[in-house]
Amino acid sequence: MFAIELQAVSPHGQCRRAYEIQVDQDLFSQLVVTIDFGVIGARGQHQVHLVADIAEARAVVRRALRRRLTAPRRIGVPYRVVACHDPEC
Numbered sequence: 001m002f003a004i005e006l007q008a009v010s011p012h013g014q015c016r017r018a019y020e021i022q023v024d025q026d027l028f029s030q031l032v033v034t035i036d037f038g039v040i041g042a043r044g045q046h047q048v049h050l051v052a053d054i055a056e057a058r059a060v061v062r063r064a065l066r067r068r069l070t071a072p073r074r075i076g077v078p079y080r081v082v083a084c085h086d087p088e089c
Contacts, residue, residue, distance in 0.1 A: 001025070002061070002086050006079040007040065008071055015077045016040040021064055023057050033060045 002023040009016050019037045026032050031051045038044015051057045068079045 003084070004065075004081065004086075005083040006068060007082050008075060008077045008079045009040070010077045015075055017075070017077075017079075018044065019064075019068060019079060021061055023061065031057050033057050035064055 002021075004021050006019040007017065008019075016039055017037070018040045020035070022034045024032055024034070031054065033049040033051055035047040035049070036044055049060050051060060072078045
């Protein structure tokens with residue numbers, strides 16, 4: 001249904017982070033928000049959120065993206081959108 005991929009890469013290469021959010025349905029038509037993050041090229045962490053409806057899925061995605069907006073202050077490099085798939089656009 002929806003997927004966005006973000007990366008934060010510093011010009012000197014000290015920071016190389018990837019962040020991906022996907023919203024999909026599982027086999028039982030339950031909405032699932034999956035968040036994968038970590039260092040680019042390494043195995044990262046994986047979070048799965050089962051949500052009741054699209055409004056709750058949007059809230060989970062907004063909360064995750066809002067946190068990514070603070071990256072320049074926290075890690076010194078902003079995240080940039082690498083890929084985005086939204087069939088509603």
